[in-house]
Amino acid sequence: MRRLHRVFDISFDYPCWTLVLAGLLVVYSGSFADEPAKPEESEPEAFRPIGGEFPPLEKAHSYRGELIFVDHANRRGSIRVEGNGKFFRNDPHPFAILPYGIVNYHGAPADLRDVPLGTVMHVHAFLPPDPEISAVPVLPVDNKSKDANHNRGAGIFPAENHVLLLEDEPSHCRRKGLVWRLQEMEIKNNEGMIIAARLPKQGEGGEVEEQELTFDAATRIWRGREFLSIEDLVTEGTWPAEGKKSLEGQPVLLGITWKPTEDGIFTRFHISDIWLDEESLDRAAHNQTETHKAFIRSRWMAAWIDDVEYGKFGRATVTATLFGGMDPSLYADFKKDSSALMNAVENNLKHTHGAYGPAHMASKGKILEVIQTPGEPPLGSSGIQIRFDTDLIIEGIRPPRVVRVRPSDWPKVQVPREEYLRNGGPSVEERFPSPDIFPKY
Amino acid sequence: MALLSSRFDFRIGLLASLSMLAIQLPAIGEESGEEVFRPKPGKFPPLEKAHSYRGELVFVDHATRRGSLRVEGKNAFRRNEPQPFALLPYAIVRYHGAPADLRDIPLGTMLHVRAFLPPDPKISSVPVLPINNKEKKSGYGDPGTAPAENHVLLLEDEMSHCQREGLVWKLKELEIENYQGLIVARREPTEATTAPAQEETFSFDASTRIWRGRERLGISDLVDEGTWPENGKKPLDGQVVQLGITWRPTPGGVFTRFHISDIWLDDTAINRAAQLQAENHKAFIRSRWVPAWIDEVEYGKFGSATVTATLFGGIDDSLYADFTKDAKMLMNPVENTLKHTEGGSAGPTQMSAKGSILEVTKTEEPPLGSSGIQICFATDLITEGIRPPRIVRVRPANWPDVHLPREEYMRDGAASINERFPSPDFFPKY
Numbered sequence: 113m114r115r116l117h118r119v120f121d122i123s124f125d126y127p128c129w130t131l132v133l134a135g136l137l138v139v140y141s142g143s144f145a146d147e148p149a150k151p152e153e154s155e156p157e158a159f160r161p162i163g164g165e166f167p168p169l170e171k172a173h174s175y176r177g178e179l180i181f182v183d184h185a186n187r188r189g190s191i192r193v194e195g196n197g198k199f200f201r202n203d204p205h206p207f208a209i210l211p212y213g214i215v216n217y218h219g220a221p222a223d224l225r226d227v228p229l230g231t232v233m234h235v236h237a238f239l240p241p242d243p244e245i246s247a248v249p250v251l252p253v254d255n256k257s258k259d260a261n262h263n264r265g266a267g268i269f270p271a272e273n274h275v276l277l278l279e280d281e282p283s284h285c286r287r288k289g290l291v292w293r294l295q296e297m298e299i300k301n302n303e304g305m306i307i308a309a310r311l312p313k314q315g316e317g318g319e320v321e322e323q324e325l326t327f328d329a330a331t332r333i334w335r336g337r338e339f340l341s342i343e344d345l346v347t348e349g350t351w352p353a354e355g356k357k358s359l360e361g362q363p364v365l366l367g368i369t370w371k372p373t374e375d376g377i378f379t380r381f382h383i384s385d386i387w388l389d390e391e392s393l394d395r396a397a398h399n400q401t402e403t404h405k406a407f408i409r410s411r412w413m414a415a416w417i418d419d420v421e422y423g424k425f426g427r428a429t430v431t432a433t434l435f436g437g438m439d440p441s442l443y444a445d446f447k448k449d450s451s452a453l454m455n456a457v458e459n460n461l462k463h464t465h466g467a468y469g470p471a472h473m474a475s476k477g478k479i480l481e482v483i484q485t486p487g488e489p490p491l492g493s494s495g496i497q498i499r500f501d502t503d504l505i506i507e508g509i510r511p512p513r514v515v516r517v518r519p520s521d522w523p524k525v526q527v528p529r530e531e532y533l534r535n536g537g538p539s540v541e542e543r544f545p546s547p548d549i550f551p552k553y
Numbered sequence: 554m555a556l557l558s559s560r561f562d563f564r565i566g567l568l569a570s571l572s573m574l575a576i577q578l579p580a581i582g583e584e585s586g587e588e589v590f591r592p593k594p595g596k597f598p599p600l601e602k603a604h605s606y607r608g609e610l611v612f613v614d615h616a617t618r619r620g621s622l623r624v625e626g627k628n629a630f631r632r633n634e635p636q637p638f639a640l641l642p643y644a645i646v647r648y649h650g651a652p653a654d655l656r657d658i659p660l661g662t663m664l665h666v667r668a669f670l671p672p673d674p675k676i677s678s679v680p681v682l683p684i685n686n687k688e689k690k691s692g693y694g695d696p697g698t699a700p701a702e703n704h705v706l707l708l709e710d711e712m713s714h715c716q717r718e719g720l721v722w723k724l725k726e727l728e729i730e731n732y733q734g735l736i737v738a739r740r741e742p743t744e745a746t747t748a749p750a751q752e753e754t755f756s757f758d759a760s761t762r763i764w765r766g767r768e769r770l771g772i773s774d775l776v777d778e779g780t781w782p783e784n785g786k787k788p789l790d791g792q793v794v795q796l797g798i799t800w801r802p803t804p805g806g807v808f809t810r811f812h813i814s815d816i817w818l819d820d821t822a823i824n825r826a827a828q829l830q831a832e833n834h835k836a837f838i839r840s841r842w843v844p845a846w847i848d849e850v851e852y853g854k855f856g857s858a859t860v861t862a863t864l865f866g867g868i869d870d871s872l873y874a875d876f877t878k879d880a881k882m883l884m885n886p887v888e889n890t891l892k893h894t895e896g897g898s899a900g901p902t903q904m905s906a907k908g909s910i911l912e913v914t915k916t917e918e919p920p921l922g923s924s925g926i927q928i929c930f931a932t933d934l935i936t937e938g939i940r941p942p943r944i945v946r947v948r949p950a951n952w953p954d955v956h957l958p959r960e961e962y963m964r965d966g967a968a969s970i971n972e973r974f975p976s977p978d979f980f981p982k983y
Contacts, residue, residue: 541981
């Protein structure tokens with residue numbers, strides 16, 4: 113009876129269907145490459161991610177900047193992008209995380225809400241896949257080469273604002289096999305300057321970048337399981353209380369932020385954290401991993417639909433690719449013959465049926481097969497496909513739409529109000545958040 | 554020359570007049586004859602008149618000192634829509650038992666709030682609600698989850714709240730399996746009392762941080778060393794701790810159950826957390842300047858003036874100590890959001906009024922929001938915006954001269970109305 117009620121709800125809820133049809137039209141018009149969006153007309157070679165295909169990382173535009181603003185419920189925010197000019201003058205630059213975008217913090221998977229404001233992040237991003245429904249402002253495709261004037265330089269407003277990979281400094285270094293080698297420090301009153309170079313952990317070559325960074329009494333030092341301050345290092349004699357000291361290339365990992373700088377310095381970053389050894393960063397990564405595991409278990413694993421084979425009376429076999437960047441233990445919970453739930457979500461990964469909890473309206477069924485695709489999967493993908501059989505497929509589960517899935521032995525919880533759409537009554541703004549939220553400077 | 558361009562900028566003048574008009578208009582609500590309290594410019598509102606509640610920090614717009622909280626009620630917490638709030642210019646934010654800015658507090662943190670109705674609804678940067686809204690049911694929520702008192706005087710995390718009120722958490726019992734479980738705890742005064750203690754059940758998991766002395770531990774460390782069992786129940790005999798509290802979706806149809814993000818096991822750990830946050834905030838205030846409001850201006854000749862201002866409270870004492878008699882000082886007008894209004898793109902120093910501190914006066918037991926410190930300051934060139942009861946920021950001349958990031962100042966002479974008076978339309982409607 114409850115299932116009949118669910119079918120009835122879906123079939124005859126007029127406002128719900130109006131929105132679904134409107135959504136279909138928008139998605140349809142944006143999903144086909146032969147209907148180019150306006151900004152592309154001036155530059156036909158511009159690359160945009162296409163629904164159902166993970167874009168290659170090497171085609172992404174990369175930059176770094178300071179996290180200024182976070183709207184985690186819509187997976188978007190703003191970053192002050194580093195250029196050649198006066199960093200403080202750069203307007204916060206809006207970005208949106210792609211549905212399969214990966215966020216890493218402290219060398220572990222993260223959600224945008226886990227990253228503190230002020231953290232300097234490395235970004236790999238693309239042009240908006242579909243400018244018509246972009247949740248952030250759509251800019252001219254050549255914007256990254258334009259000079260922003262006012263001594264700000266070029267590159268601070270890239271049109272590539274749809275993010276595939278967002279990672280903090282230690283995550284970036286770990287992924288690329290880099291460490292910071294501390295050359296020299298100068299200290300007075302528990303604050304000062306460090307000269308350091310970012311170098312490959314082993315061997316020669318690669319990225320070499322020497323920088324002058326500030327630190328102060330609020331800089332955190334991590335050593336094994338210890339949480340120290342600059343004052344502790346001074347007290348134990350590791351660092352002098354005043355003056356210069358050579359640090360002889362000591363390998364560390366750094367957390368980097370930005371603070372206003374004196375003396376007309378255009379751009380100089382600040383050290384928020386120093387991890388003195390592998391153990392200390394492993395512990396930070398472990399803590400962040402556990403945070404994210406609990407998060408994904410309650411919000412479900414994101415995936416997209418590769419294929420649907422429709423059966424009779426609402427039955428279907430669905431093939432979906434799980435998105436990447438999560439802890440392997442989460443993927444391991446998707447097993448052949450185990451039961452699972454699948455719910456339609458928007459591009460911001462909000463559950464579309466959620467007032468009674470995402471489990472209420474989700475398609476339920478069994479995992480027929482778990483397929484590990486050969487080779488290294490592209491960034492964004494886990495390389496894991498599941499084939500899932502359900503006796504009642506719901507609207508929204510169709511290629512190349514995004515869904516969330518959970519093995520049924522994950523906890524059955526209800527998500528908070530800002531993370532789901534109201535059944536049958538979400539506004540267009542809720543489904544397709546407008547870029548108007550971002551201030552114009 | 555700088556003064557001329559400032560004084561005769563028509564747009565700024567018009568905006569200033571609009572703002573003055575708005576301050577003097579009666580606020581909605583008073584007309585109905587109901588007795589409502591709203592803070593008034595130039596007076597710190599008494600804490601006892603504030604409405605208090607607690608909620609989860611869900612959204613932050615730190616540049617305009619506002620955000621959203623999911624306010625705790627009696628029913629299903631997760632259904633409560635995020636409620637926008639704005640910090641009063643003299644609001645005090647505390648995190649880990651130390652002064653903080655909104656940007657320092659992680660999303661998800663449970664915060665204790667003391668708040669008032671909007672002082673001036675016409676220029677509120679968050680939605681203005683009916684004054685009796687705290688008694689109304691809203692949507693799926695329950696009474697109290699959408700209070701009209703959304704202009705905050707005091708915002709503090711659990712540890713700060715407990716320290717201010719002289720409270721501790723006493724752990725009664727834990728139940729654990731696979732590094733996660735439940736803890737029953739009571740929040741009690743540090744001094745023995747007969748008052749009934751509040752007992753609460755919290756969840757914890759493998760991401761809960763344990764702070765002991767200078768160590769940061771995980772639950773697995775406590776299990777490995779045998780302090781906590783790997784499985785099952787254990788009485789904790791009223792162990793005294795401080796807790797960091799967040800919220801996570803709860804299984805089992807539980808309406809409201811909070812989650813422990815941090816446990817501080819001893820005073821050393823608590824003091825170290827506070828010291829780090831205090832240092833962070835000191836560096837922040839030195840670069841953004843101390844907020845204050847203008848009590849009085851005595852105008853002299855040719856632009857000179859003697860200004861009396863009260864420094865806002867809640868900042869580390871070492872910062873106030875830098876305001877000394879005869880020291881050089883700078884003063885710059887700011888908006889209610891504390892954004893610098895003058896000379897932002899060239900740094901707040903450029904257009905600020907400069908001069909010397911003639912006198913520093915201290916009053917005992919100031920109201921919350923005030924430092925109790927008044928400075929009397931002589932300048933030979935007073936700028937627009939330095940007049941009662943407007944807000945300014947001040948810095949001793951020996952603090953660093955730095956430029957602020959773009960979102961924290963107004964563009965000279967070209968700030969939009971929305972930049973000066975941020976619109977509440979910014980917040981999503983659920």
